[in-house]
Amino acid sequence: xxxxxxxxxxxxxxxxxxxxxxxxxxxxxxxxxxxxxxxxxxxxxxxxxxxxxxxxxxxxxxxxxxxxxxxxxxxxxxxxxxxxxxxxxxxxxxxxxxxxxxxxxxxxxxxxxxxxxxxxxxxxxxxxxxxxxxxxxxxxxxxxxxxxxxxxxxxxxxxxxxxxxxxxxxxxxxxxxxxxxxxxxxxxxxxxxxxxxxxxxxxxxxxxxxxxxxxxxxxxxxxxxxxxxxxxxxxxxxxxxxxxxxxxxxxxxxxxxxxxxxxxxxxxxxxxxxxxxxxxxxxxxxxxxxxxxxxxxxxxxxxxxxxxxxxxxxxxxxxxxxxxxxxxxxxxxxxxxxxx
Ligand code: NAI
Numbered sequence: 001x002x003x004x005x006x007x008x009x010x011x012x013x014x015x016x017x018x019x020x021x022x023x024x025x026x027x028x029x030x031x032x033x034x035x036x037x038x039x040x041x042x043x044x045x046x047x048x049x050x051x052x053x054x055x056x057x058x059x060x061x062x063x064x065x066x067x068x069x070x071x072x073x074x075x076x077x078x079x080x081x082x083x084x085x086x087x088x089x090x091x092x093x094x095x096x097x098x099x100x101x102x103x104x105x106x107x108x109x110x111x112x113x114x115x116x117x118x119x120x121x122x123x124x125x126x127x128x129x130x131x132x133x134x135x136x137x138x139x140x141x142x143x144x145x146x147x148x149x150x151x152x153x154x155x156x157x158x159x160x161x162x163x164x165x166x167x168x169x170x171x172x173x174x175x176x177x178x179x180x181x182x183x184x185x186x187x188x189x190x191x192x193x194x195x196x197x198x199x200x201x202x203x204x205x206x207x208x209x210x211x212x213x214x215x216x217x218x219x220x221x222x223x224x225x226x227x228x229x230x231x232x233x234x235x236x237x238x239x240x241x242x243x244x245x246x247x248x249x250x251x252x253x254x255x256x257x258x259x260x261x262x263x264x265x266x267x268x269x270x271x272x273x274x275x276x277x278x279x280x281x282x283x284x285x286x287x288x289x290x291x292x293x294x295x296x297x298x299x300x301x302x303x304x305x306x307x308x309x310x311x312x313x314x315x316x317x318x319x320x321x322x323x324x325x326x327x328x329x330x331x332x333x334x335x336x337x338x339x340x
Pocket of ligand 1: 031032033034035036037038057058059060099100101102103104113117120123124139140141142143144169170171172173200245246247248251
């Protein structure tokens with residue numbers, strides 16, 4: 001059942017969602033490819049005609065995943081690497097997608113993962129700085145609000161930092177917003193685009209429902225419930241999985257979608273815009289160094305950081321709560337590297 005659904009999803013993505021433009025050699029490395037997110041995401045990347053080469057790395061299990069995925073009859077080649085062979089995995093990679101690390105269990109917040117995942121992300125950043133310093137980095141490992149600053153600090157220390165090339169993947173919040181709002185309105189989610197700004201955990205996730213035609217008339221208790229569901233949608237999955245992990249399949253989908261957008265932009269397609277958590281001027285004057293907004297992607301990565309735009313009174317309040325929390329998460333990441 002699982003494999004049938006993924007195959008159907010993969011082929012439908014290949015047909016519709018992941019439209020192709022110019023052909024170019026695009027090597028994508030996945031770090032953490034053996035995990036709950038890594039496996040379905042690798043499958044979806046294999047189904048994406050824009051990915052020409054896939055390099056799957058994990059401390060364990062990636063060669064098996066690579067062997068399996070490599071039988072899918074699309075043109076890209078797939079190689080698997082494990083343990084100390086990260087150099088071979090990263091050499092020549094243009095895009096590195098990182099879902100390595102431990103996921104949440106019921107009752108945990110994303111910040112509870114900090115101690116374990118901070119060291120993993122730091123180690124992987126050191127390897128990327130050495131073996132593919134110009135690659136575009138898409139960080140999925142939580143807490144994203146802290147792991148993105150960790151990655152950036154390692155790159156600064158190594159003298160290879162380019163703020164346009166490091167992205168925190170917040171696409172799952174965008175995907176959830178679209179789906180949950182579409183459910184309320186009884187419409188097809190493909191027609192519902194919601195911009196989500198801020199960060200990627202709890203109250204730092206700020207959906208700008210007032211900016212979408214389907215969202216602007218959602219009010220009162222229904223509005224509050226929808227915002228809460230978007231902010232804490234991950235908890236629904238963690239609870240339903242009852243100790244067996246957090247969102248993996250929907251995250252695999254979201255990670256593959258973000259990667260596809262990035263490749264389309266690298267290939268020269270104009271107007272590719274995705275919300276993503278990046279080094280940002282939007283709230284820099286208030287001490288918030290990183291912030292997710294709509295970002296126009298291009299051949300250099302984060303080409304243009306777009307403004308938040310007009311927001312409702314409710315969204316102003318959500319942004320206040322976000323801004324009160326986010327700098328603490330960012331500081332924690334920065335200090336982790338500085339104190340090491
Ligand atoms: P998982 O435990 O199923 O897989 C993680 C994989 O990382 C494992 O295969 C493990 O061997 C590997 N790994 C650990 N240390 C590594 C290292 N140093 N190098 C390479 N691989 C390493 O976990 P899952 O469910 O795939 O989640 C991964 C991360 O993604 C978690 O931190 C989770 O919180 C996060 N996540 C992020 C989301 C987002 O929206 N950004 C959504 C859902 C999860």
